[in-house]
Amino acid sequence: MRAINAEVIRNLEAKARVLRGHILRMLTQAGSGHTGGSLSAADIVACLYFWEMNIDPQNPRDPNRDRFVLSKGHAAPVLYAALAEKGFFPQEMLSTLRKLGSPLQGHPDMKKLPGVEASTGSLGQGISWAVGMALGGKLDNRDYRVYALLGDGELQEGMVWEAFMAAAHYKLDNLVAIIDHNGLQIDGRISEVMSPEPVGDKLNAFGWEVISIDGHNIEEILKALEEARKVKGKPTAIVAETVKGKGVSFMENRVEWHGVAPKEEELKRALSELGLA
Amino acid sequence: MQRIATRDAYGRALAALGRLYDDIVVLDADLSKSTKTSDFAKEFPERFFNAGIAEQNMIGMAAGLATTGKKVFASSFAIFAVGRAFEQVRNSIAYARLNVKICASHAGITVGEDGGSHQAIEDIALMRSLPHMTVIVPADGVSTEKAVLAAYQHEGPVYMRLGRPAVPVLYDESLDFKIGKGIEVRPGKDVTIIACGIMVGKALEAAEVLAGEGIDVAVVDMHTIKPLDEELLIRKAEETRAILTVEEHNIIGGLGSAVCEVVSEKCPVPVKRMGINDVFGQSGKVDELLEHYGLTVAEICNNVHNLLQIKS
Numbered sequence: 001m002r003a004i005n006a007e008v009i010r011n012l013e014a015k016a017r018v019l020r021g022h023i024l025r026m027l028t029q030a031g032s033g034h035t036g037g038s039l040s041a042a043d044i045v046a047c048l049y050f051w052e053m054n055i056d057p058q059n060p061r062d063p064n065r066d067r068f069v070l071s072k073g074h075a076a077p078v079l080y081a082a083l084a085e086k087g088f089f090p091q092e093m094l095s096t097l098r099k100l101g102s103p104l105q106g107h108p109d110m111k112k113l114p115g116v117e118a119s120t121g122s123l124g125q126g127i128s129w130a131v132g133m134a135l136g137g138k139l140d141n142r143d144y145r146v147y148a149l150l151g152d153g154e155l156q157e158g159m160v161w162e163a164f165m166a167a168a169h170y171k172l173d174n175l176v177a178i179i180d181h182n183g184l185q186i187d188g189r190i191s192e193v194m195s196p197e198p199v200g201d202k203l204n205a206f207g208w209e210v211i212s213i214d215g216h217n218i219e220e221i222l223k224a225l226e227e228a229r230k231v232k233g234k235p236t237a238i239v240a241e242t243v244k245g246k247g248v249s250f251m252e253n254r255v256e257w258h259g260v261a262p263k264e265e266e267l268k269r270a271l272s273e274l275g276l277a
Numbered sequence: 278m279q280r281i282a283t284r285d286a287y288g289r290a291l292a293a294l295g296r297l298y299d300d301i302v303v304l305d306a307d308l309s310k311s312t313k314t315s316d317f318a319k320e321f322p323e324r325f326f327n328a329g330i331a332e333q334n335m336i337g338m339a340a341g342l343a344t345t346g347k348k349v350f351a352s353s354f355a356i357f358a359v360g361r362a363f364e365q366v367r368n369s370i371a372y373a374r375l376n377v378k379i380c381a382s383h384a385g386i387t388v389g390e391d392g393g394s395h396q397a398i399e400d401i402a403l404m405r406s407l408p409h410m411t412v413i414v415p416a417d418g419v420s421t422e423k424a425v426l427a428a429y430q431h432e433g434p435v436y437m438r439l440g441r442p443a444v445p446v447l448y449d450e451s452l453d454f455k456i457g458k459g460i461e462v463r464p465g466k467d468v469t470i471i472a473c474g475i476m477v478g479k480a481l482e483a484a485e486v487l488a489g490e491g492i493d494v495a496v497v498d499m500h501t502i503k504p505l506d507e508e509l510l511i512r513k514a515e516e517t518r519a520i521l522t523v524e525e526h527n528i529i530g531g532l533g534s535a536v537c538e539v540v541s542e543k544c545p546v547p548v549k550r551m552g553i554n555d556v557f558g559q560s561g562k563v564d565e566l567l568e569h570y571g572l573t574v575a576e577i578c579n580n581v582h583n584l585l586q587i588k589s
Contacts, residue, residue, distance in 0.1 A: 118344065122365075
């Protein structure tokens with residue numbers, strides 16, 4: 001196991017900032033898309049792609065690779081940013097997001113873009129794919145790991161709980177579900193629209209190991225992922241407390257930034273706040 | 278005449294395929310004894326996963342397994358595999374063009390006593406409207422076994438519609454089953470009956486009756502609804518200048534609709550569609566239900582007579 005130290009953390013913090021920059025720029029160019037939930041997941045995705053996961057952009061179909069499933073598929077920009085940074089495709093392609101003919105669809109399409117493991121976006125379905133991928137790994141005695149990122153609003157889909165039940169039933173300790181618990185969904189606060197709380201207790205009752213962390217604290221994310229590797233005989237859920245729109249003051253915790261792209265002026269302010277201007 | 282349910286043939290074929298190929302994985306949603314995936318489960322428990330009564334997750338798991346290189350057969354009753362999990366089938370299987378074969382049993386009104394809530398009469402319509410989806414409705418046990426192998430060999434998603442009751446065996450082992458190639462089971466020059474599933478047997482019976490009256494009817498087993506065998510269809514339309522479609526499915530959106538779409542554009546001739554007339558089913562015995570909804574040999578004969586009148 002590689003050591004988590006101050007330099008590693010600093011580098012990942014920088015990487016997350018770069019991802020946020022890509023997200024904001026590509027959304028501005030697209031003129032539409034999901035800003036808040038892409039930003040809230042940036043630190044988690046940075047840790048997965050630039051520390052945790054065994055993946056090789058030169059060999060994207062390697063049967064032994066780790067898999068990442070963006071179950072909250074509307075946060076596609078954060079995934080595209082990570083894949084481009086990792087070298088799966090040229091960064092210039094990010095500017096084609098949501099444009100006709102682009103492999104960077106509004107929601108991830110595995111048939112169009114290398115590195116995308118699952119066609120997601122219809123909420124609730126990605127976690128079931130992840131369960132299937134983890135089952136496949138067990139069946140073939142491969143030791144890859146499967147990571148699924150879910151929104152907290154997404155937990156309102158009944159199918160998610162079917163998948164949680166199945167993962168525990170089949171003792172999928174090669175599966176980690178990360179809940180991006182930012183507390184907001186399109187129509188408002190999740191606690192007001194339809195509360196899934198208490199999320200951790202429910203997952204625990206469904207037979208999962210549950211780790212609660214600050215989803216913007218790189219060290220906590222890395223340690224939780226490391227902890228999850230030690231769990232045997234059951235899947236692990238990391239409930240990550242996050243802030244929607246994280247990193248841009250005027251977007252943070254604002255429900256109206258769920259599905260709206262920044263305008264040029266807003267982009268400038270945002271990039272300057274992130275120290276990227 | 279030997280009789281076997283297409284679901285029984287499916288179970289047998291699946292177990293046989295399991296012996297030949299390691300990459301087959303089978304999923305079911307707590308109906309394995311009825312869908313007959315239990316045959317496979319008994320022999321290959323390590324490659325069988327019961328999703329429990331959770332069809333949506335079953336379809337999602339099938340997608341995930343398919344990405345790991347498995348050929349996944351996922352089964353439940355048609356009402357659940359197609360109806361309950363429709364959007365999962367759309368987005369996780371068809372949109373992603375994965376190697377998942379959804380083999381659903383207990384389709385149509387011949388579910389019988391369980392009644393209308395369990396009788397899928399819209400599954401063909403739903404499945405054939407999905408891009409990338411191949412739709413197969415085998416007529417008997419032999420063609421089902423061959424269809425299961427063909428589905429395994431086919432790259433991409435397949436929907437296969439299977440039935441509950443035992444139906445006559447129409448073919449022998451020499452049958453050459455190809456996805457997308459209809460079978461002209463009986464030649465004829467007056468009217469072409471195009472049928473699928475259990476109605477192929479009824480159509481053949483009707484053709485016998487009509488032959489006794491001096492009417493020469495062709496019967497086509499259109500086992501693949503999508504992609505439809507347009508070549509055969511147009512040839513038969515040209516030869517007989519009248520078509521009768523017969524299916525155990527809603528009159529809207531199924532085989533009859535698919536045939537009309539092609540014939541009306543490429544070789545317009547009179548077409549009469551027989552099916553469930555846009556009503557839900559109900560409890561009853563299989564034969565009572567077929568009688569009640571007009572899916573009988575006598576009704577096929579009546580419709581052929583009507584078509585002959587229109588033709589002349």
